[in-house]
Amino acid sequence: MGYRLSQHAPAEWWAALQSGARAALLSPWWAASVLGADKSFVDNPLLGSPRLNAWGLHRWRVYTAHVLAARRRARLTDLLDGMDASTFERNGFIIKRNVLPDDEFQQLRRQVLGHRAPARERVHGDTVTRHIAVNPGLLRAAPGLAALLQGPLWNGLTRYVAACDRAPMACVQSVQTHATLGDRDPQTHLHADTFHPTMRAWYFLTDVGNDDSPFCYVPGSHRLTPARLAWEHERSLRGPGQGDRHAARGSAHIDRNHLAALGLGHPARLPVPANTLIVADTFGFHKQARARRPTMRIEVWARDRPRPFLPGPTDAALDLLGLRDHRVDLHWALRDLAGHLGAGRNPWQRRGLLAPDAPSPPGLRPVPEDHSRHGA
Numbered sequence: 001m002g003y004r005l006s007q008h009a010p011a012e013w014w015a016a017l018q019s020g021a022r023a024a025l026l027s028p029w030w031a032a033s034v035l036g037a038d039k040s041f042v043d044n045p046l047l048g049s050p051r052l053n054a055w056g057l058h059r060w061r062v063y064t065a066h067v068l069a070a071r072r073r074a075r076l077t078d079l080l081d082g083m084d085a086s087t088f089e090r091n092g093f094i095i096k097r098n099v100l101p102d103d104e105f106q107q108l109r110r111q112v113l114g115h116r117a118p119a120r121e122r123v124h125g126d127t128v129t130r131h132i133a134v135n136p137g138l139l140r141a142a143p144g145l146a147a148l149l150q151g152p153l154w155n156g157l158t159r160y161v162a163a164c165d166r167a168p169m170a171c172v173q174s175v176q177t178h179a180t181l182g183d184r185d186p187q188t189h190l191h192a193d194t195f196h197p198t199m200r201a202w203y204f205l206t207d208v209g210n211d212d213s214p215f216c217y218v219p220g221s222h223r224l225t226p227a228r229l230a231w232e233h234e235r236s237l238r239g240p241g242q243g244d245r246h247a248a249r250g251s252a253h254i255d256r257n258h259l260a261a262l263g264l265g266h267p268a269r270l271p272v273p274a275n276t277l278i279v280a281d282t283f284g285f286h287k288q289a290r291a292r293r294p295t296m297r298i299e300v301w302a303r304d305r306p307r308p309f310l311p312g313p314t315d316a317a318l319d320l321l322g323l324r325d326h327r328v329d330l331h332w333a334l335r336d337l338a339g340h341l342g343a344g345r346n347p348w349q350r351r352g353l354l355a356p357d358a359p360s361p362p363g364l365r366p367v368p369e370d371h372s373r374h375g376a
């Protein structure tokens with residue numbers, strides 16, 4: 001019996017050739033990314049390799065990143081007072097109520113909410129999230145916000161929790177729940193953003209009541225205990241087959257039963273009044289509670305996910321070029337460019353000039369996520 005070529009053989013060969021060429025081109029990048037912040041078990045076959053992870057690759061990345069972050073944090077303790085450091089070590093988050101005197105807060109709020117600026121929006125399940133860049137235009141329009149973001153409280157907490165001595169990237173974020181007919185917002189599932197210490201901050205301009213999607217955090221879940229490290233190792237053995245697309249791309253989900261197995265308690269639900277600042281290490285398990293009614297939450301939102309294996313910030317050139325306060329605009333431009341080049345979809349869509357509290361204009365469409373960037 002002779003060997004017969006499949007009629008699909010040329011197409012299969014071409015696909016195999018393309019796949020091989022892609023792997024050859026990307027292999028150096030994948031290898032270098034092992035020492036970067038990449039977290040996806042899907043997009044990088046080295047990070048997602050069950051064999052390499054059985055040999056301890058993921059466990060080594062998690063452990064080493066935490067050791068290095070602890071060293072970086074130790075150099076930043078002078079930015080905090082003693083109570084804040086011990087509160088953070090115990091809980092993994094810090095809450096500051098009444099950040100500004102009431103008259104200063106009301107003025108800041110009027111300035112920020114009165115600022116119409118280029119806005120981006122994305123759909124997250126049934127939730128619409130809007131970002132307006134904190135950039136020189138907004139800082140001129142809202143000098144009260146500029147003073148806060150240049151002050152010691154904001155800079156001390158955000159830099160210490162991020163374990164990185166640089167100002168974080170910030171936006172005015174408006175979150176409208178029950179805004180579309182989509183599925184449940186993935187942010188309402190309990191998850192960790194990535195495999196290493198990373199920072200998120202929210203300075204609330206609106207009250208967040210118990211029914212309004214308050215932030216929830218499992219106290220102490222930021223600590224890399226032997227049980228958490230073993231759990232990280234176990235999940236890494238499944239590689240891309242994590243059973244959940246966000247988890248497969250590096251944002252681990254967990255349910256309450258597994259929390260108990262890790263020696264952790266229930267998530268703390270954190271409703272807060274306006275003029276409150278929350279800063280959290282989102283390696284710890286967290287979520288936004290599901291809103292029980294349509295709501296719009298408005299806050300100054302910031303993040304810093306530093307490169308976990310480097311001793312400090314690597315973006316000093318931004319200061320030299322005077323671009324530090326343009327980072328959000330640069331970030332959007334780069335993501336737009338990547339989208340045009342076919343290197344990833346940008347779900348953050350241009351929505352024209354909007355104030356933070358304006359309703360979402362019609363026409364917003366769900367865009368499949370660029371999952372490796374998940375985490376808010």
Ligand SMILES: [Fe+2]
Pocket residue numbers: 191192193282286375376
């Ligand atoms: Fe998150």
